[in-house]
Amino acid sequence: MGIFNFFKSQFIEVIEWTDQNSNTMVYRFPVQNNEIKMGASLIVRESQVAVFVNEGQIADVFMPGHHVLYTQNMPVLTKLKSWKTGFNSPFKAEVYFVNTKQFINQKWGTSNPIMMRDPDFGMIRLRGYGIYSYKVNDAAVFLRELFGTNSSYDTSSIENHLKKMILSGLTDLFAESQIPALDLAMHYDELSTQGREKMKERFAEFGFDITSLYIENLSLPKEVEQAMDKRTTMGVLGNMNTYTQYQTAEAIRDAAKNEGGGMAATGAGIGVGAAIGNAMAGAFTPNQQQVAPAAEPAKMACPHCQTQIKATAKFCPECGNSVQEQNVPCVNCKVEIKAGSNFCGECGAKQVTEKKCAGCGATNSPTAKFCGDCGEALDG
16 A cells, blocks of 8 residues: 555646745746656646746746646647657656746845936936836746746846846936936936836846836935035025125124124224125125215205205204204293294293394394394393
């Protein structure tokens, strides 16, 4: 009984593969020295392809489904083995299961900066990173070009090569696009699509199909980013002359607040103030143009002697009288009333509205202290 079971175990009746690792691309079924029984079941799950290999030569390829192995559905292997129709003896062959699902979230990135010529900044160094996805599109090509005779094969075996292929293609694409560094961010989608199309032919050489490619970020060196920030600031400020004047005024204000200790500090403050004053003068007189002379101050007539005096004067320089509105005591109740009033607002008494000079008899205002004609002092 034991010998019968031993010989029975040599014949494989069910061939299948349950993927335990999501990154496995190819799995070789462990036939070893065993033989496959004619009429055995071959179970190929979705996202799998089974490939029979005879003495290193690819034979029949089975798509997803349940297959019963006979000479009728193994035409290539039947021909290679020179089997007669209806051959029913066990046979030897290598069976490989190829994973055809998408391998997503594969990362690419620049290990070294990409040199580019930019219309705004000249020569720049560009760094970038992103993700891509691919799958086995032609199992026979993949086995022939990459797999060889390994027992298994996963994405890490080809990862570095694919990444370098993508970087080479994207470097060429970025240079050909001639997109300014300031505008790269608005072209991520377009560059990603173009990059995928550019990679299709290269991936097909290994039996792959690149299903997606995304650019997540393209960054510039720190020096270039600082220059971009300055340019942005200049654009926000607009008129640089106005900004210079504003900065100068701010500096003068800060210097005025510094009342620091001692004569040395005072002297230093004076020196700084003078320097800032000169800078401000230059800022407010661009191109060294001469400042226009100040306008003539407004004038008015003195209400006492009619001499033309400054509108802001408080006393007449000719007659000495006050030219500003003032109050005087009422001649009756002594309440303060407006000078020149005819009657008191409190008691109604008539007010003295003029003074006569005792010397020349000229009439003067009630608030005059000197005669406007002869200059004599007036009473009261």
